[in-house]
Amino acid sequence: MATTYDAIVIGTGQAGPSLAVRLANSGMKVAVAERKRFGGTCVNNGCIPTKTLIASARAAHVARHAAEYGVNIGGSITLDMKKVKERKDAVVHRSNDGVEQWLKNTENLTVYEEHARFEDARRIRVGTEVLEAGKIFINVGGRASTPPLPGLDQIRYLNNSTMMEVDFLPEHLIVVGGSYVGLEFAQMYRRFGSQVTVVEMGKRLIQREDEDVSEAVKTILENEGIAIRLEAECISLKKHGDKFAVDVDCSSGDKAVFGSHVLLAVGRIPNTADLGLEKAGIKVDQRGYIIVDDQLRTNIDGIYALGDCNGRGAFTHTAYNDYEIVAANLLDGDQRRVSDRITAYALYTDPPLGRAGMSETEVRRSGRKALFGKRAMTRVGRAVEKGETQGFMKIVVDADTKAILGATLLGIECDEVIHSILDIMYAKAPYTVIQRAMHIHPTVSELIPTMLGDLKPLD
Numbered sequence: 001m002a003t004t005y006d007a008i009v010i011g012t013g014q015a016g017p018s019l020a021v022r023l024a025n026s027g028m029k030v031a032v033a034e035r036k037r038f039g040g041t042c043v044n045n046g047c048i049p050t051k052t053l054i055a056s057a058r059a060a061h062v063a064r065h066a067a068e069y070g071v072n073i074g075g076s077i078t079l080d081m082k083k084v085k086e087r088k089d090a091v092v093h094r095s096n097d098g099v100e101q102w103l104k105n106t107e108n109l110t111v112y113e114e115h116a117r118f119e120d121a122r123r124i125r126v127g128t129e130v131l132e133a134g135k136i137f138i139n140v141g142g143r144a145s146t147p148p149l150p151g152l153d154q155i156r157y158l159n160n161s162t163m164m165e166v167d168f169l170p171e172h173l174i175v176v177g178g179s180y181v182g183l184e185f186a187q188m189y190r191r192f193g194s195q196v197t198v199v200e201m202g203k204r205l206i207q208r209e210d211e212d213v214s215e216a217v218k219t220i221l222e223n224e225g226i227a228i229r230l231e232a233e234c235i236s237l238k239k240h241g242d243k244f245a246v247d248v249d250c251s252s253g254d255k256a257v258f259g260s261h262v263l264l265a266v267g268r269i270p271n272t273a274d275l276g277l278e279k280a281g282i283k284v285d286q287r288g289y290i291i292v293d294d295q296l297r298t299n300i301d302g303i304y305a306l307g308d309c310n311g312r313g314a315f316t317h318t319a320y321n322d323y324e325i326v327a328a329n330l331l332d333g334d335q336r337r338v339s340d341r342i343t344a345y346a347l348y349t350d351p352p353l354g355r356a357g358m359s360e361t362e363v364r365r366s367g368r369k370a371l372f373g374k375r376a377m378t379r380v381g382r383a384v385e386k387g388e389t390q391g392f393m394k395i396v397v398d399a400d401t402k403a404i405l406g407a408t409l410l411g412i413e414c415d416e417v418i419h420s421i422l423d424i425m426y427a428k429a430p431y432t433v434i435q436r437a438m439h440i441h442p443t444v445s446e447l448i449p450t451m452l453g454d455l456k457p458l459d
């Protein structure tokens with residue numbers, strides 16, 4: 001016998017809990033299934049713990065450079081990695097527990113701490129029970145992918161989840177993968193005091209960014225003593241005494257990198273293979289992402305997919321925005337759509353990269369007439385005062401409509417500054433609105449109007 005609900009939410013990542021509570025508060029009888037830890041990736045082994053660890057790493061970095069600011073600390077800077085992890089665990093626990101209590105204390109909502117699997121398009125098995133509902137919301141997220149690299153099965157390696165248990169300082173961390181997750185860990189561990197090598201298959205780091213961004217981020221990391229091996233097309237791994245060897249056979253440099261620990265950061269895959277989607281007839285694409293329309297509906301009536309598992313975003317804010325879109329359509333009569341949102345994300349290296357809209361490369365490829373502005377952080381007073389002048393800001397504007405097409409800000413505070421541009425883009429206002437705005441001095445943001453006042457045609 002199935003227990004009947006109005007709605008079932010599978011997964012408690014960044015969309016599921018808010019949606020479940022909204023539905024329950026609207027009077028619906030709601031079931032939520034979570035097979036692991038409440039809060040999903042972001043809370044337990046993604047954004048929150050990594051940014052907490054990055055804060056410890058930055059504290060160490062600032063302390064090491066204190067003398068440059070006239071501050072004498074005396075003695076060498078050492079890390080208590082157990083304390084670093086304890087601090088991270090406390091922050092994670094607060095969030096994770098918050099989500100659990102929120103769900104368990106919401107009226108009309110029942111929590112099942114089980115793996116959920118479709119029996120058919122209306123019924124879900126959770127452990128020994130079967131639940132039934134006319135509306136089912138899939139928010140199962142993703143996990144680190146493990147590519148079939150030669151030798152990987154012979155060694156012990158880390159990924160973003162197992163990194164969360166590390167409470168010691170690796171002597172030499174080899175990070176396989178030179179993109180967002182890998183680079184954040186690379187800089188973090190370098191600042192903790194490890195030797196770090198990043199091994200990347202491609203010709204450059206963070207390949208979805210413009211070439212000048214990849215190059216600048218590489219320089220920033222190399223300036224801190226991180227070794228970077230690009231074009232490592234033939235990565236294989238093996239044990240080498242009590243260490244590990246990663247064969248890279250790159251076009252230049254040593255053929256192998258020897259390290260004490262290996263972190264695999266080579267992309268993510270959706271948690272959709274063990275959901276019984278085929279029993280419900282739900283379609284996925286070639287990479288396993290659930291196919292959804294602009295309002296996050298799957299091909300089966302009444303079934304929606306939100307967050308990383310639908311391949312329409314790979315961030316906490318895109319997953320949360322998915323919840324807002326579904327709730328607006330179902331409960332508010334507000335026809336919000338995925339296509340309404342503007343690309344936005346940050347890379348939390350230090351200095352961070354803030355991105356909004358199209359990159360310079362994408363604008364060039366589009367062939368449209370555009371205006372372009374770029375400013376080195378060495379010309380930003382606030383950055384000079386802080387002694388943190390690495391990076392640059394650049395912006396691309398449509399020459400005809402004056403709409404901002406995109407911005408790439410790599411520099412101190414740029415994960416925050418990008419929002420002044422993002423909000424103008426959402427307001428669909430011309431760039432001249434920001435150009436004429438009076439910003440506060442001294443800030444990084446005050447240079448945005450200056451940069452916009454000095455646009456040149458994008459040749």
Ligand SMILES: Cc1cc2nc3c(=O)[nH]c(=O)nc-3n(C[C@H](O)[C@H](O)[C@H](O)COP(=O)(O)OP(=O)(O)OC[C@H]3O[C@@H](n4cnc5c(N)ncnc54)[C@H](O)[C@@H]3O)c2cc1C
Pocket residue numbers: 010011012013014015016033034035036037038039040041042043045046047048050114115116117139140141142160181271274275306307308309313314315316317318319348
């Ligand atoms: C190291 C790292 C750093 C990151 N940093 C950032 C950042 O700074 N900013 C940012 O925006 N994004 C960041 N992300 C990405 C972000 O964490 C994800 O985009 C976000 O968590 C996606 O949320 P979600 O709701 O789609 O799924 P998830 O958070 O992955 O949650 C899915 C949940 O579903 C559960 N589940 C799965 N299958 C089942 C099942 N069959 N039955 C029951 N439960 C199930 C899982 O246990 C999990 O709890 C980072 C990711 C990583 C790995």
